[in-house]
Structure formats: structure tokens, C-alpha cells
Amino acid sequence: MMANSKQRDPAERMLNLLALLGNNAQPQTLEQIMDQMGAEYGASDEGRRTSFERDKASLRDMGVPISKIVLSGDAAGKTAYFLDKKGYGKLASRLTTDEIKALQEAATMVQIDTEWGRRAVVRLGGVIDDHVGFGTMHLGAGSLALPELWRATNECRVVSMRYNAKDRTVHPYGLLSRDGYWYLGAYDLSRQEEVVFRVDRIQGDVRIGSTAQAFVRRADYKLADAMPVDAKLFDGASEQAIVRIDKVLAVTVAREVGNSGVITKHPNGDIDVQVSCVNRVAFRAWLFAMVDRAEVISPPNIRQEVIGWLNEVAAGNR
Amino acid sequence: MRGRNSWRRHIRKRGPRSAKVRVQNALHIMPWVMERGGSTVEEIAQQFGLTKEEVLEDLSTAMVCGVPPYGGGDMIDIVVFEDGTVEASPSQSFYRTLELTHVEIFGLSVLADAAAQLPGMRRDKRLASAIAKLRDFLGGDVVDVETEQATYLDVVWEAAEKGQKLEIEYLSPSKDVATQRTITPRTVFSDAGHWYTVADDDLSNESRTFRIDRIQDVRVTGETVEIIATTALAPLWFPDDGTLPVVRAHLKAAAAWVVESYPCRDVTENDDGSFEISIVVNSPHWLGRLALRAGSNIVISKPVEFIDIAQRTAQTVLSRYLVASESAD
Known part of the structure; x- marks a missing residue:
């Protein structure tokens, strides 16, 4: 019963795939995976391949470190997949218990309108204590554009966006929070100068370029100095x-x-x-x-x- | 006795969630439970910001998964007992913590950077060290949070912490007056870039919200009162209890900052970027100030007594310039 009767739920299929890769000491080729999970991936070869690629991409997107190698010997030239243990929890392993405790305290005193930060603290091993407190900092950071811009900044990827009714293409340098607003420090390719954009004035979605277009941030750029302290x-x-x-x-x-x-x-x-x-x-x-x-x-x-x-x-x- | 997995009947669907979300939750919850040797549905829900129903659904998904041929010993070993206790045996595939997602790392960076500016956390070596590691991990400073450092923030924060009474000189720009009063800060919070305290105010005998950067001077009286446990809440800027006048106005696009900065209601944005708004008026002085700053970009249509408030305020300010010019002559 079990898996076969549940085969059409992609969530269960992804977890089964993960269990399969984790339980095998050897990398698994697509054929080996389909030998064991074929019923879950449907009848046609093309459909199986498409579903497998989609599951693999989704799992990688969640942070599951699925790596691949090209085999030699009897299976020469075939691609095989495995879980790369080095890809797990790198940040967690760098932080000490005391540091995680400090982040835990930070999470109880700062509200950012989303669960993102709190959840990170929990996943690092912290415990959130929702005590009644007399001091709270509220810093609105609920815009979905923010983590996308942050990722583009971190990976030095070009961003395209609409701002003040004009299409802009920029090299994002960093995000600043000042006086209750979020700003993007960036190099505007059309204006050929460094500009600060207010994030809540970006119209529509931000589009992030591929890593192939990665740019290099000016070495001496200082994010904290990007915005004049005095608006005047x-x-x-x-x-x-x-x-x-x-x-x-x-x-x-x-x-x-x-x-x-x-x-x-x-x-x-x-x-x-x-x-x-x-x-x-x-x-x-x-x-x-x-x-x-x-x-x-x-x-x-x-x-x-x-x-x-x-x-x-x-x-x-x- | 606890009934193994009999909790399933309690699952209540709250609307569809994607397979990806359910898998991600399961992959976050399982190592967390395994690390602790067990937990409860309630605790998991609280820690991960999920409902209990969502936790049950995600664990339910995971517990019917495993490796072919999916026999009893091949399944992920998670058990949820009727009393909400969750047990999970360490599993080769699921005990490791996944790397944080970019959304989570962003949230964590914001929390950490913001907390580093709070009284009591500014010199916290543990937090400073965590931030340094975060920056190192991310490859530089890609988030920079700077909050207002009001001069008397630390004094007010400490007073709230210890139940101290403070004598303050407080400037109220909306009424254009400075007052002397004794307050007992109860909570301190920041919102939209400014710090506030909700305090017992001896002058009005009420609980009032004070913007801390408007405190001109402060003295710790030495008198302490019982600390009342309460939660810091966002301010209700203008008491909108129906007793204050409501102004209807047209804002040109150049005055969009009014919508962004003040609690406007009945806001309609027009195609040209202009707005139709209603706003509660705390005091005529406050409205005059707002109208003067907006200049020709605001047109008040009602009530009638406020239609020309920008002109009247401008004339008041202008008279100061004219008097000064005449004196110079």
C-alpha cells in the first residue's frame, strides 16, 4: 500500500527520493532510481525524466545538497546523484552556542513582520521564547522583494526593475534600512552612476539575471555610506x-x-x-x-x- | 496510554499548501525533533511559526515515506501520540539540518543587525561575534540597518525595566508646546524609524505614548513603582474615536509621502499617481504644518474650516519674515 497508493503526491515522492539517496552509500543513476521508484514517477520515460528533474530542482532550491558525478568503469559516462554531506548546515556549524543564544534573544526583541528571521534562529538550534517584554523594535521587512534583492546582491547578479515609471537595470550593492524604509544601494547602468532606490517604490516584481552575468562590486564601496545621512x-x-x-x-x-x-x-x-x-x-x-x-x-x-x-x-x- | 498516530483525525485542512512547502517544513522539523530526542506538536508549531494542523499535516506526509519496498522498517520513523508528543528516530537522510534559505538568512541578518542597536545589546560580544560570522559567511555587508539613536533612549529603557519615574520636558509639535511632566515608562518600542514609550503620565493621569526624541530633558526622580508586565504595541497615532475631525483631501503624486508617512484612510490612488484620502486631524496646528509642507500638492476639500489652512499657515510664517525685514529696514 503505502508509497504506491500515495504515488501521486509530489511531496511524498520528493521525500522518498531524498530517503533513497540518503540511504545509499553509492551515487545512484537515474536508471537505478527509476528501478526502485518508477511506479511513483509514472509510465513514460519522458514524463519520469521531467518529474525527476523537477523534484531534484525543488529539493536543491530548499537547500538539499544533491550533487552529481559522472561515473567511470562499467557505467562510464553515466550521471549519478548523491547527497553531499558537506553541503548541510554550514552556517550552523560555524556558530557557537552563545552566539545562537544571542540571536535567539535578538529574535524575541525585534519584529520584522515575517517569520523569516525567527525561523532561521530555530533552525540553527535556538528556541524562541515569546515572553512578555517591555522593549520591542519593529522593523517592517515583509516585502518579498527584499530577500530577492538580497540574494541578487549576495550573488552579484544584475537586477531589472521598474522604478518611477522607468525600466532600470542595476548592479545591486546592498540593502539599507533607514527611518522605517528600505533602500537599495546600486549602480544604475543607464545613468552610469551609483544610486539609492527606495524599495517600496519599486513597481512590480524584480527580475534577477543569471549567475553568468555576475558583476564585480566596486572594492571600496561602503554600504553604510551609500546614502547621505541628511536628506537635504x-x-x-x-x-x-x-x-x-x-x-x-x-x-x-x-x-x-x-x-x-x-x-x-x-x-x-x-x-x-x-x-x-x-x-x-x-x-x-x-x-x-x-x-x-x-x-x-x-x-x-x-x-x-x-x-x-x-x-x-x-x-x-x- | 498514548494512542499512536490517533491524532490524524484532528487534521483540519486550512487551504492547499504546495508540495514544496510541505516538504520544506518536514525537512526543517525532522532534524530539529531528532536533535532534541522528541518534542510536541504545540512546541513545533510555536517554534516554526506554523499552526498545529500544519505541523500534523507535514509530519503525516513524512511518516508515510521511506525507501522501497516501503515495508515497516523502511519508513521514516516518526510517531505522533494522541497527547501531541512527537518522537522521531535518527535517520540517515533526515537528521542533518539543511542550509538556511536565502529568505531565512536575510531575515536573520536583519534581526541581528537591528538588535545590535538596542540598549543592552549594543555591547553584547556574543551578538557582535555572530554578526561578524554572518558577514563572513555572506561575503560582506549586504544589509545595513540603522535605527534612530534618540538621546534619552537608554534612560527611558532602563526606567521601563526598573519601574523608575522620570521628570521630562516634552515637546509636542502637534500642539506647538513644551510641557513638564512626570512619567513612568511601561514599554518602549520603535516603529517607522522612531522610538516611543507608553508611559503612565502624571499630567493627564492617563497612559500616553511619547516619542522619545521629543524629550528635551530628563531627570530620574529616584522614585520607583511596581513593574507591570505588558507587551509593547505599535502606537495608535491619532485616537480615531469619532471625536476628532476628519479631513478629505486630494494629494498630487509629489505628495505621496503623506500617504506613506501618516495613517490615512479611504485611500484611492488615481491613474496619474495622485491620491484621494481621508485623515484624522489631531490638531489644527498639525494639519497646518502638514499642508504647508505639502504646499500646492495638497487640496483639502472638507470640512470647510480647513479648506484654506495652508494659506493661513503660510501667512503666519510669512508675517515672521515680513516683521524681520521691516526691522532690518
């Missing part, structure tokens, strides 16, 4: 404005710009800060978030520009 600097150059901040916001803004950014402290508690205004959209968003608690002092052209924006909105020019 996004376009690169260094145009500066001096902005007076009311005392109510002085502590917060001083903390944001750092000591070097505060150029004057007034007796009434107001401060003057020097900030980049190269990216006008970011600068405007930053400035107007403080409403009338902030005022551009200089240079005159930036001040006039701000007054112009305000006049436009005040007049209801839409």
Missing part, C-alpha cells in the same frame, strides 16, 4: 543656509544638526544653525515642519526663495 544633501553639492530656530525647538534641532551645526546661541535661547539646502524639497519639508518657529536668515537668495514659496501658498496658487 541628497543631490550632492554643498549649498548652505543659516536658519534661526526658536528656543522651544532649540534643543531638538541642535541635537539633530550636532554641535558643529549650531553657529550662534542667542541670549533669549534661540539658536542659528547652518544646514544644507541643496535638495530644496527636503529642505522645505524640514523648514516648514517647524512652521513659524524657524526662519531662514541667509543667504538672501534662499531667504527670498522661501518667501516666494510662502507667498505662493498664501495666495492659494494651486
Whole structure:
């Protein structure tokens, strides 16, 4: 009964194939496999071959290390398959018990909207304790594009995607999480420059090129430096404005710009800060978030520009 | 006495799962159970993020598999008892742990990198060492997580941990006021890039959510209270209890950040990338600030008292510039 009556369930067939390869000390040719499991793979040779290739690919995709060799001797030229024990759990074998315990603690304190990380910890031998905790970091990482981009980055494979209504082909260099958003640091082949893309703005699926097209990442590329820390600097150059901040916001803004950014402290508690205004959209968003608690002092052209924006909105020019 | 495999009648189908998913689950669960010398359905479900029904189904698939001729001794030896206990004998083919999938390694890298920035974990040598090995295994830094390092995060975190009362100076931009208050942090959490604490607030006598980077100054009072075990939850940004006004607005595509940054509802995206939205208004000051930042990219259609809020806010700011210019003259 058993396997024969269940032969049409591909899940059972894959597990049977795995058991067969694992239980044989010698690599098994396709003929040997079919001699033993033929009934499960159907009647026609072509159908058997197709199903076997599909099962093998699926198992490999799950991480099962099915390797092959070309035999010599009586079976010269035939391909045979075996489980390569060296392909199992390489990462797990490198981590110590203490390190796995630290990852286990990390998994209880960080939420990423998916089970991916927690499951990895469990598979490495950790135990997740869902205790009631007073501290939690939530970092949304539920987009399926993320692990795909990560894989492309790790394997140096070209990525094609649609972004801002344009098709882009890029060399992915790494993923950054900043201020609740994920970004892809990459080299854009059409623009011929390094660019940072916001992952949630990628439209549709990302398409990953083959390993045959693998690229080489710039050796001195530093992922952490890929994105300007200050959004107001996004376009690169260094145009500066001096902005007076009311005392109510002085502590917060001083903390944001750092000591070097505060150029004057007034007796009434107001401060003057020097900030980049190269990216006008970011600068405007930053400035107007403080409403009338902030005022551009200089240079005159930036001040006039701000007054112009305000006049436009005040007049209801839409 | 435990009934061998009599649990089968409890299997409840929750919808089809692919053969690949079922095999993958079985290949992850079996070595885990074998390594421990046994487990329970409930524990497996909790650890692997599956339902108990899914665990039973996946184990059920595995236990009818083996090697030809599929006799009693040829099958994978897994037993699930009626009380949910699972036993599995070591098997040549199934006791080894498969390498993690790329999705799992990505998730693990994110967890580890993020945790390394938490108070109490920043100097954890075990975690640092695990991250170094992960990077080495992956061949470099392909994930970089940076979270806000609010100045008083550690103080508030410790207060939540120890039940300490804090005196704080807190800036509320939505109301444009700074207040002095005594709070008892109960939970600390981060969301969308910022750190928050849910705390007992002596000023309002309520539990309130405070954004930690808006704490301007803090003093540990030395007074402690009983720690209440509770779970950190994501914030309910604006109390949407029907008492606050709801604004209806049209956003041009250039103001898509409003949809991404604020809890809008009834959102409709138009073909040209613009949006129709409704948003709960916490305070007129907050809405004025939002409208000014969005400029000509937002058009508020109702209620009538907020239609011209961008113009009014712009005039308020403009008056500051004009006064300054007149003083200079």
C-alpha cells in the first residue's frame, strides 16, 4: 500500500527520493532510481525524466545538497546523484552556542513582520521564547522583494526593475534600512552612476539575471555610506543656509544638526544653525515642519526663495 | 496510554499548501525533533511559526515515506501520540539540518543587525561575534540597518525595566508646546524609524505614548513603582474615536509621502499617481504644518474650516519674515 497508493503526491515522492539517496552509500543513476521508484514517477520515460528533474530542482532550491558525478568503469559516462554531506548546515556549524543564544534573544526583541528571521534562529538550534517584554523594535521587512534583492546582491547578479515609471537595470550593492524604509544601494547602468532606490517604490516584481552575468562590486564601496545621512544633501553639492530656530525647538534641532551645526546661541535661547539646502524639497519639508518657529536668515537668495514659496501658498496658487 | 498516530483525525485542512512547502517544513522539523530526542506538536508549531494542523499535516506526509519496498522498517520513523508528543528516530537522510534559505538568512541578518542597536545589546560580544560570522559567511555587508539613536533612549529603557519615574520636558509639535511632566515608562518600542514609550503620565493621569526624541530633558526622580508586565504595541497615532475631525483631501503624486508617512484612510490612488484620502486631524496646528509642507500638492476639500489652512499657515510664517525685514529696514 503505502508509497504506491500515495504515488501521486509530489511531496511524498520528493521525500522518498531524498530517503533513497540518503540511504545509499553509492551515487545512484537515474536508471537505478527509476528501478526502485518508477511506479511513483509514472509510465513514460519522458514524463519520469521531467518529474525527476523537477523534484531534484525543488529539493536543491530548499537547500538539499544533491550533487552529481559522472561515473567511470562499467557505467562510464553515466550521471549519478548523491547527497553531499558537506553541503548541510554550514552556517550552523560555524556558530557557537552563545552566539545562537544571542540571536535567539535578538529574535524575541525585534519584529520584522515575517517569520523569516525567527525561523532561521530555530533552525540553527535556538528556541524562541515569546515572553512578555517591555522593549520591542519593529522593523517592517515583509516585502518579498527584499530577500530577492538580497540574494541578487549576495550573488552579484544584475537586477531589472521598474522604478518611477522607468525600466532600470542595476548592479545591486546592498540593502539599507533607514527611518522605517528600505533602500537599495546600486549602480544604475543607464545613468552610469551609483544610486539609492527606495524599495517600496519599486513597481512590480524584480527580475534577477543569471549567475553568468555576475558583476564585480566596486572594492571600496561602503554600504553604510551609500546614502547621505541628511536628506537635504541628497543631490550632492554643498549649498548652505543659516536658519534661526526658536528656543522651544532649540534643543531638538541642535541635537539633530550636532554641535558643529549650531553657529550662534542667542541670549533669549534661540539658536542659528547652518544646514544644507541643496535638495530644496527636503529642505522645505524640514523648514516648514517647524512652521513659524524657524526662519531662514541667509543667504538672501534662499531667504527670498522661501518667501516666494510662502507667498505662493498664501495666495492659494494651486 | 498514548494512542499512536490517533491524532490524524484532528487534521483540519486550512487551504492547499504546495508540495514544496510541505516538504520544506518536514525537512526543517525532522532534524530539529531528532536533535532534541522528541518534542510536541504545540512546541513545533510555536517554534516554526506554523499552526498545529500544519505541523500534523507535514509530519503525516513524512511518516508515510521511506525507501522501497516501503515495508515497516523502511519508513521514516516518526510517531505522533494522541497527547501531541512527537518522537522521531535518527535517520540517515533526515537528521542533518539543511542550509538556511536565502529568505531565512536575510531575515536573520536583519534581526541581528537591528538588535545590535538596542540598549543592552549594543555591547553584547556574543551578538557582535555572530554578526561578524554572518558577514563572513555572506561575503560582506549586504544589509545595513540603522535605527534612530534618540538621546534619552537608554534612560527611558532602563526606567521601563526598573519601574523608575522620570521628570521630562516634552515637546509636542502637534500642539506647538513644551510641557513638564512626570512619567513612568511601561514599554518602549520603535516603529517607522522612531522610538516611543507608553508611559503612565502624571499630567493627564492617563497612559500616553511619547516619542522619545521629543524629550528635551530628563531627570530620574529616584522614585520607583511596581513593574507591570505588558507587551509593547505599535502606537495608535491619532485616537480615531469619532471625536476628532476628519479631513478629505486630494494629494498630487509629489505628495505621496503623506500617504506613506501618516495613517490615512479611504485611500484611492488615481491613474496619474495622485491620491484621494481621508485623515484624522489631531490638531489644527498639525494639519497646518502638514499642508504647508505639502504646499500646492495638497487640496483639502472638507470640512470647510480647513479648506484654506495652508494659506493661513503660510501667512503666519510669512508675517515672521515680513516683521524681520521691516526691522532690518
